[in-house]
Amino acid sequence: MILKMFVLDSEALELNTRVFAFVSDGQGADLFNGLVYFTWIQDSITDEIGVSLLIISGIIFGFSREKFEDEMVASIRLKSLVSATIASYTLLLLGYLFIYGSIFYNVMIIAMVMQLVIFIILLRINMYRFTKFAPNEE
Template sequence: MHTNYLLPNKYKVFGWILFVSGIVSGVLTYLIPLETEPLKVKVLSLFDNFSGGPNEMEYFKIIENGIAFELILLAIIFGGLIIGFSKEKVEDEFTYKLRNDSLVWAIIFNYLVLAALVIFIYKYTFMHVLVFNMFTPLLFFIVRFNFLKLKNRSHEE
């Protein structure tokens, strides 16, 4: 099975390291908020001073900002993408079907969960839901794909 969009299998370990370290760091940062930002650097901000209203907004401005949270988010995103889209050791038609079925299932399941949360969670708390929702399609896909692979291996033995 020739799939152009998949990375070589050797990247999967690096993806797991990024993904797990990002998840652990994210959970710790969420549960134990930092009083000061550990990594402050100057960055390009596309939109700044949004809380001041649209008339006071500044565009394309260099600001000093903490980037620890952004690095955690990027680790989760890129780690999840590398895990989800790296070839398996044996990449055949069945693996391709499992991958596609898992991806479709993850998207449908993600939006069903999101729809339920839209109904039951309101105001600023919903912003937390949206932050977590950046990762849930990848997380659901990775969990479902690996579950189906494990289930298939147990049936073969």
Template sequence: MISDYSMDFKEFKFFAIVGSDDMFSKREFFKWVENDPIDEILCLLVIIGGLIIAFSRQKVEDEFINKLRMDSLLWAILINYAILILAIIFVFDMAFFDVLIFNMFTTIVFYILRFHFLYRKYLTNEE
């Protein structure tokens, strides 16, 4: 999205619960649409990879690690919604749509960063 790079793959027909020909046409339900699947594949890979990283068990999984997980999740949700609130106030038109797309991934990214930061800090203090 940043560099407008596209990987011109072949478009395939997919069954869509909700679809339209373009962003401004009327939505239609339960129809076949032609779509380049690379966007969906990349989104699924990012989400599945993030979930695997975020919820992999640590060597020692005790109450303190569970507290770190909960604190990190709370922190990630608060930061994510603070960014979304700022975007609602200051970002408009299609740029806001881009913010919403990135917003799908930021909660898990913030969680992973915060949890691993606190976990590494805990490990260095324990040694």
């Protein structure tokens, strides 16, 4: 995804194929309506594959059981999830208030995975603190 966003020749990364679209404003769209429904279109699926892999791997990484799963780990996981929700919606609200124009499209793309990424970062930080600084239970 980072390569796709920042590589100058992003057309080299495109994977064009026919896909089924529930709604599209692309090819075959009516001039007056601008939308077509339930049709096959030619489009690049690079973004869809990248975001799908990012979301699936993030969920697996963020919500997998730890080697020693107990009530404290569950508590850390819950607190990290709550903090990530608050942080991501705060950042999204700031984006709504202060970012305008076509760059706002990038904010919405980032917002799709922002909560998951923030959750994983907070969970790993909190788990590191817990394992590093918690007294040995043995």
